[in-house]
Amino acid sequence: MRPLFTLNNRLSLCAEMVRKGAKIADIGTDHAYLPVWLVRAGFASFALACDIKAEPLMQGELTIKKYHAEDLVETRLCDGLNAVNPEEADDIIIAGMGGETIVHILSDANWLKDKSKNLILQPMSKHELVINYLYKNGFELKEHKCTTCDGKIYTAFLASYTGNTKTPDEVFTYTGLLKNDDENDLRFLNSTVNHLEKKSNANPHFGEIADKIKARFLL
Numbered sequence: 001m002r003p004l005f006t007l008n009n010r011l012s013l014c015a016e017m018v019r020k021g022a023k024i025a026d027i028g029t030d031h032a033y034l035p036v037w038l039v040r041a042g043f044a045s046f047a048l049a050c051d052i053k054a055e056p057l058m059q060g061e062l063t064i065k066k067y068h069a070e071d072l073v074e075t076r077l078c079d080g081l082n083a084v085n086p087e088e089a090d091d092i093i094i095a096g097m098g099g100e101t102i103v104h105i106l107s108d109a110n111w112l113k114d115k116s117k118n119l120i121l122q123p124m125s126k127h128e129l130v131i132n133y134l135y136k137n138g139f140e141l142k143e144h145k146c147t148t149c150d151g152k153i154y155t156a157f158l159a160s161y162t163g164n165t166k167t168p169d170e171v172f173t174y175t176g177l178l179k180n181d182d183e184n185d186l187r188f189l190n191s192t193v194n195h196l197e198k199k200s201n202a203n204p205h206f207g208e209i210a211d212k213i214k215a216r217f218l219l
């Protein structure tokens with residue numbers, strides 16, 4: 001059998017959050033690298049590789065065939081989780097998309113409000129929208145990790161439903177962190193502060209949030 005490829009740091013960050021033996025749904029799978037890797041490496045028992053567009057899904061099918069994962073990965077053409085049944089996935093991965101799209105996908109799938117489901121979310125932008133949506137809808141972050149890939153900083157959240165809704169404070173909304181644990185957290189915090197400071201030209205409130213983040217984590 002063809003040797004398995006290596007995931008990049010960004011996708012590895014998501015893979016590390018998958019529960020051993022879980023059935024997974026990878027939403028916005030594109031080349032299906034993550035589901036193929038997870039089943040072939042023995043971390044997931046079955047995977048749905050879903051995408052809203054046919055072309056990426058065809059690429060995904062090529063990856064599935066190339067790595068002989070046909071029995072363990074099924075492709076599905078759908079918007080978000082619209083064609084996924086709750087019993088088909090324990091861990092739901094939504095990676096490589098903007099925060100707005102992730103929120104759209106989550107808010108369209110009410111069955112995710114189930115304490116047994118884990119959400120693995122890797123926003124490429126506007127992570128604050130995802131954190132805000134999660135807490136206001138009864139989810140909480142169980143883990144938040146950052147990594148560097150090709151010189152860029154990336155973030156991924158592990159979240160699940162608790163039923164307790166709350167409005168997170170602004171510092172948590174923009175950082176998702178309770179402490180600054182390692183050098184990747186530090187890079188993520190600095191990049192968030194830089195982003196907010198740029199936006200403060202248009203609205204000084206973003207500068208105030210940046211100052212609060214610096215005071216809590218960086219001074």
Ligand SMILES: C[S@@+](CC[C@H](N)C(=O)[O-])C[C@H]1O[C@@H](n2cnc3c(N)ncnc32)[C@H](O)[C@@H]1O
Pocket residue numbers: 027028029030031050051052053056078079080081094095096097101105
């Ligand atoms: C940049 S790729 C990310 C691929 C992979 N998840 C990763 O992290 O490397 C984004 C993929 O999400 C798909 N996508 C965008 N919106 C979607 C939606 N609402 N439902 C399902 N897939 C979607 C796109 O077609 C594209 O293939």
